[in-house]
Amino acid sequence: MSASDGQSTNALHKEHGELNRPRQPQGALLEVHNLTVAFRGSPVVQGVSFSVEKGETVALVGESGSGKSVTALSCLRLLPAAGANPEGRIVLDGTDVLTAAPDELRRLRGGVAGMVFQEPMTSLNPLHTVERQVAEAITLHQPLAGSALRARVIELLRRAGFPKAEDRLGAYPHQLSGGQRQRVMIAAALANDPKLLIADEPTTALDVTIQAQILELLERLKRELGMALLLITHDLNIVKKHADRVVVMKDGRAVEQGEVNTVFAAPQHDYTRMLIATEPRGQPAPVEDGAAEVMRGDDVKVSFPIRRGLMRRVVAEVKAVDGVSLSVREGETVGLVGESGSGKTTLGLAMLRLEHSEGAIHFEGRDIQPLDRGALRPLRRRMQIVFQDPFGALSPRMSVGEIVGEGLAVHEAGLNATQRAATVATALQEVGLQPGMAERYPHEFSGGQRQRIAIARALVLKPRFLVLDEPTSALDVSVQAQVVELLRDLQARHRLAYLFISHDLRVVRAMAHRIIVLKDGKVVEEGEAAQVVAEPREAYTRALMAAAFDLRAEAAPGLRN
Structure with a gap:
């Protein structure tokens, strides 16, 4: 931020009084005073102050690079010792975090404050089972063992919305969906009933119904345990519905803060107004009459074996995709939506012959299912994929x-x-x-x-056909809008056919011509995008739309824990 930006922010503080001043803590659980963090001399957080009181939710919002996560990590002194240089004062439950001894820090981490990190795949140990990872968070603070420890692990996983937890205790992170991995992280963070939960983008990789379940869970825990929540997110709809106060960060500074209703109704800073106004809008260009079919799948099925015992015998199978048929035309986007584990990504991989499947798959009029690797290779250039996590890809x-x-x-x-x-x-x-x-x-x-x-x-x-697997899920709202515009422009110029996989139905609405809704590997509804969004026929689809667009609808069977 430039000096002039800093001056304008200070002027706003004076002009608008209490709206942009940090609340004076009234016995606050967490107090952050003039926090400044520099990496090798370069400041990334500058003079940030705020507080979190018992039982309230404070949201830190801002675009990537604004300093949100660095601020959150500083609250438990989790920044790397080499290179990071935090200054100021952070008081958590009466203890000064920045000067706390190692034993005191260990008590604070997990015992007083739990942390849910943004990317569970990099936070969970790939060599440890679900049971061991949650159990470790418990035993660091509680003397539990044996059946009592296992019962507590199952209880925590169920509390975090993990279905059939007792059947997945032996699973490893790579065997879980993104949503399931995030639930494991939340279960571990809640292991010791913390007074404060610091959640860094806790619902970024989750579909809308699971987002709603997790946020409802956190609301219930707040009420039952008197727990406070420091929520870091780029989703302003979550902030509007679930936070009490909001701190808006830009270039390492808190440019505005106050009660959520006040800030959203009358934002004082230009940056805050930009964030509130930005979301993917518009519609894709119409598909031309008579557009050629590029990709078609008929009765596609994908199953994964379940192995148990010392000899790892197959005892059952999971039907990840169960008889799905679809087609995508030139210049058309087909949106594939559904909860985590519904088979969206598996179906996308199967259409590209990157996952073994049964059924017929036709690309440019040719059945590619019988082709071997050598015969497929010349076709690969014309059918491509953009993965969910670009950094990992x-x-x-x-x-x-x-x-x-x-x-x-x-x-x-x-x-x-x-x-x-x-x-x-x-x-x-x-x-x-x-x-x-x-x-x-x-x-x-x-x-x-x-x-x-x-x-x-x-x-x-x-290429002629692209599978886009959650291409905007981890992006800020302003960047989401830019990527949506880019994809629509590229489609119009090159008449690309897209299979667009996403849990963000607002983005799907702006991208898709048609929508297919999956549940447990099966199609439960499909149709024109505007029709499916505005007038969904099935209860499951109505629940998805209600969660995404804040509508009133009956929850579909299987959506509630």
């Missing part, structure tokens, strides 16, 4: 130019280095990036920029 050891150009080396081996670099530069420009960025590495980009790189990698081969 992009090699940290390769430059952007190497990442985007990797497919060209396989499918257009005749290009020389100059031609390949020119093709990569064109692809980067098409997604709104500068050609000079080709020399940089993924960690040097924001989340939105990394997603653009992933899209460029898919587009450089000029």
